[in-house]
Amino acid sequence: MRLSSSLQDLPTFTRIDALERGSSVGSDLSSGRPKPVRMLQRDGAVASFSKERTPPSSPTNRKKCMRAAGCAIALILLVFFAYGSWRYFHVFLSEGRSEYYVVLDCGSTGTRVYVYEWHINHNDANAFPIVLKPLGNAPKKKSGKLTRLYQRMETEPGLSKLVHNESGLKKAIEPLLQMAEKLIPRHAHKHTPLFLYATAGVRKLPSADSEWLLDKSWDILNNSSFLCSRDRVKIISGMDEAYYGWIALNHNMDMLGTSSSKMTYGSLDLGGSSLQVTFENDKSVQDETSIRLSIGSVEHHLSAYSLTGYGLNDAFDKSVAHLVKRLGGVASNGKVQVKHPCLQTGFKEDYICSYCHPLKQDGSPSVGEKNSGKEKQGIAVELVGAPQWNECSALAKVTVNLSEWSSASPGLDCNIHPCALASNFPRPYGQFFAISGFYVVFKFFNLTADATLGDVQKRGQEFCEKPWKVAKSSVPPQPFVEQYCFRAPYISSLLREGLQIKDSQVIIGSGSITWTHGVALLEAGQALSSRLDIQGYRILHREINPNILIVLFLISIVLVICAILCVSNSIPRSFRKSYLPIHRHNSGGSSVLGMGLPFKHLLWNPISSGDGRTKTPLSPTVAGSDPHPFAGLGGSSVELMESSRQSLGAYHSYSVGSLGQMQFSSGVRNPSRGQTTLQSRRSQSREDLSSSLADIHFPKV
Secondary structure (H helix, E strand, O other), rough: OOOOOOHHHHOOOOOOHHHHHHHHHHHHHHOOOOOOOEEEEEEOOOHHHHHOOOOOOOOOHHHHHHHHHHHHHHHHHHHHHHHHHHHHHHHHHHOOOOOEEEEEOOOOOOOOEEEEEEEEEOOOOOOOOOOEEEOOOOOOOOOEEEEEOOOOEOOOHHHOOOOHHHHHHHHHHHHHHHHHHHHHOOHHHHHHEEEEEOOHHHHHHHHHHHHHHHHHHHHHHOOOOOOOOHHHHHEEEEHHHHHHHHHHHHHHOOOOOOOOOOOOOOOEEEEEOEEEEEEEEOOOOOOOOOEEEEEOOEEEEEEEEEEOOOOOHHHHHHHHHHHHHHHOOOOOOOOOOEOOOOOOOEEEEEEEEEOOOEOOOOOOEOOOOOOOOHOOOOEEEEEOOOOHHHHHHHHHHHHHHHHOOOOOOOOOOOOOOOOOOOOOOOOOOOOOOEEEEEHHHHOOOOOOOOOHHHHHHHHHHHHOOOOOHHHOOOOOOOOOOOHHHHHHHHHHHHHHHOOOOOHHHEEEEOOOOOOOHHHHHHHHHHHHHHHHOOOOOOOHHOOOOOOHHHHHHHHHHHHHHHHHHHHHHHOHHHHHOOOOHHHOOOOOEEEOOOOOOOOOOOOOOOOOOOOOOOOOOOOOOOOOOOOOOHHHHHHHHEEEEOOOOOOOOOOOOEEOOOOOOEEOOOOEEEHHHHHHOOOOOOOOOOOHHHHHHHHHHOOOO
């Protein structure tokens, strides 16, 4: 019996169970014969037939442009929000994470190491953005049998006395590096910058000697566990040393970056060889001493200069040179006994006068600049104590007066002009903190910061009047004990006559304030500026509510998904409505892979055709839900599609009016006999299919 159906009897099938699809397809594979898939699809009610299949709907050029623009905007917004979120979370995650700096101070009397820890200040939006603190302020260290007043790690002698002494240079530097390694966590060593800055002691050396010291020091530092480069091993100028000290002082006093009208503090940093003077002017001054320092939104106009030869050790050496000058002729190969009014009774010691130049032609020593290089040995003398307090005070004033040591400033009157300053140096202005050497003198005499210069002179006079053995045993063992009788009147004359600063303008600062603190602070500021945009010290995440940034971060995630969908130009299949075809084959006992299915029954979902009849299992399968060019009788249309493994690109459309014509994606041509085959579940032959189609096309009357 020939199985046939009229077009009016074809119902609509919209879905198929996965089990049926698998069973029907698999049966063909099990039989060893590849079977083409037949799909019959019925569309909704359409009034007319069409020989041309309507092309699938596609976005117009305008929609494509809009989609491309939307994708571009989404990507731009994504990059913006991702960058902003990264900046915020980077700062947030780095909060509390500490970094470190190691600074070696190579002075005239010794080499010191300073270790600093710093991190970003997140506690106060209006405060300085960097928190910097020194590490390793251990109890007083002993150098041999001598106790230091400073709480710091120090080696002696200074680098200036170690020229062409490579083993001595290693002994001076390596213990300091080992100390720093103990203070810094091991994991941070390779990221910790290391600096070696030499000051006045090395500045006075010939360039060949100073370069040798720096090169050999670099070789030692390069083998350490810290991060160091050759440009971080250098000699700094007196002006650099001065403003480093000013920065250190005002940071310690919380005065940096403040927009208040209160003036910052001036710095008087007294070393062994020189004095650094730095202060802020109330107006901008343009000269060789002026420095403009911008910290955040605040600008500071500074005057900074270094007075070479006004350090504690050089000042005493000048006092000896002045006494040698008054003696007259001295043999170059012999010793001369010099009675010093600032040394205790019973003191006698050999001394090398560095400020005593070689003999003049008349046999008298010349006095002036400190010797260096091959002449750094100076003249050997024997110092003998002959205490006279008034003469000692007068000698201190002579040491302060620049006209006694430089022909460029003759006849300076200390009562009229600051006699320690050249004519091109501005006079000190404002309130000052006296640090370093000033602190050492006060500490030696057990004076507090609120003591006056008069108190210092009184203690100095009492110390001078003691016999040397008594004076030496009255204080802990420390270097240069014999010089403190001279240092007491010297610092008083330096402040009052040399700089003409009133006692009320001077505050004795702490020994913990050093110019190396300023070096670490500036380096930390540069590191911070390279990471964050700072405007008035308001870091990015303080200006934006963190909750807003979290929302923006979530939005950026959504934009990522949208951007991916736009780029892929597709919608996930999980969001599509599935219209799978029902495949009709001869057998239904095997799967696609040729394996039998556990359930062989077929599941059908018949839909009424509109006249009360139901689709029988013998009907052809129904395809998807695309628009169809096929219009049927009675207000229905049916589209027949044929696909097989042999011809995947052909799309077949049959019209009731012309069944012999087929429409392909590549054009319209007359089909061959094999291309017009319609197969039912009972494997109808090509002839049966032609008869079925003829019955449909020519219904019986």
